[in-house]
Amino acid sequence: MYRIAVLGEYDSIYGFATLGLETFPVSDAEQGSTQLRRLAESGYAVIYVTESMAEQIKKEIERYKTQMLPAIILIPGVSGNTSAGINGVKKSVEQAVGSDILFSGN
Template identity: 65%
Template sequence: MYKIAVIGAYDSIYGFAALGLDTFPVSDVQEGEDTLKTLASGEYAVIYITEALAAELAHEISKYREQVLPAIIQIPGVSGNTGAGVAGVKKSVEQAVGSDIIFSNN
């Protein structure tokens, strides 16, 4: 059975443990990269990663973009929402569907 992991700064992810998700607090970029590689090669189907850490690991995350598993999904951290997570989901939907399905009235 596949598992769900959450990677990021401790303050941003500790609450996810209460939901039963496996949390992996990291304190620097190298530790984050090592943790991501380990989780992606293991039994984790979904890996949530804070937007701040994902920005630092964009080169590593791109290696998994074309794979079915794991799904790497960006989430906001305690520092706030940068919009990167929503932009990533939007881009994935555009690739899958072939067009933008989110319309803006701006």
């Protein structure tokens, strides 16, 4: 059975534990990179990462872009939404279907 993890700043992720997800609070880029690597190597299928932490560990996240698992999904944190998460999903959909499905020709 696959597991789901949430990685980021404590204040942004602690609520996910009430949903039954495993949370991994980190406070800096070094901790974030190390923890992401551990989670990926431990068989987590989905890893949610706060947008602010993802900004700090871009190189580590890039290592997993071409792999089936884990799926790394960016989520907003308490510091707000940077649109990085939605832009990443939009780009993935564009690659999968060959066009921007959100484009309005009006």
